[in-house]
């Protein structure tokens with residue numbers, strides 16, 4: 001039996017003097033990270049937001065120190081965009097509070113401390129990129145020179161283009177440039193690389209990292225786990241509106257422990273609605289993810305505590321299983337383990353506390 005401890009607010013201190021949770025991960029409680037003088041860049045306290053019966057954000061505590069690059073991960077509907085909206089003051093929480101450098105979000109935005117790139121929102125079509133950057137500069141007290149904005153976002157080649165003639169990826173890069181205009185101390189990016197091709201994504205992250213190198217802070221939501229792995233210092237995993245893990249990428253990967261078996265089930269098993277439950281109860285398995293059905297069968301990932309045991313049981317139960325791979329923990333395995341095993345815990349949450357979840361399999 002394995003116990004997976006999800007994000008906890010019970011704190012201990014490592015030998016490095018860095019505050020951690022009981023599971024060895026960074027705390028999510030404001031003030032717990034030993035914030036440097038000047039306070040936290042992001043300070044979300046007991047943030048909760050509901051839409052009718054839907055609890056989009058459920059008692060989220062998140063403290064980000066200046067200089068950190070933090071990835072917000074989670075499956076669709078986990079509450080990432082809502083958290084970002086609440087952080088930026090674009091929506092009001094039911095309860096809890098959001099502060100940016102100690103300021104209410106609207107004040108921090110007005111002072112140009114924050115640059116944001118959201119999923120929604122287009123660009124005005126009757127201007128060139130260069131004109132748009134100069135228009136934006138008028139809004140902020142310490143705006144960067146236009147040429148510097150274009151250079152930092154690596155879009156000098158787009159300066160003369162009309163915004164309605166840009167591709168999806170180019171539009172994203174211009175929106176990134178606009179986020180840099182106020183010379184912010186914090187960048188908040190919601191799925192920034194959506195619509196970018198692989199090469200553009202690479203260039204985008206290089207420019208983001210270069211921007212952050214001077215000790216600035218970034219919080220970005222993404223569903224590209226490899227981006228979080230490559231770019232972020234710290235990963236916060238949301239599931240059903242709650243923080244289920246918070247730590248360095250290495251720490252979050254280690255949470256997955258064990259190994260993952262990936263395979264394709266034979267078509268008969270794939271068609272059986274009880275297959276997921278049966279797989280989940282195999283010895284050595286603690287989490288199951290079944291992907292879309294294809295003509296060849298159904299791809300399955302099993303997060304394992306004992307992959308040898310699980311593999312023997314899998315082949316005994318489904319001898320036609322093929323394309324079998326067994327791999328060590330990667331970020332997507334941790335993500336699978338955390339979001340799959342926290343499903344029930346999140347559903348059962350009574351709204352009072354998120355101190356510690358123990359999911360025994």
Ligand code: ADP
Nearest residue numbers: 051054056074075076077078079080081082083
């Ligand atoms: P994510 O960004 O992780 O995909 P969201 O924050 O967009 O998640 O959504 C979290 C949950 O809140 C989802 O169930 C979503 O349907 C719901 N939700 C978000 N915004 C609204 C809204 N304006 N009205 C109703 N439900 C919403």
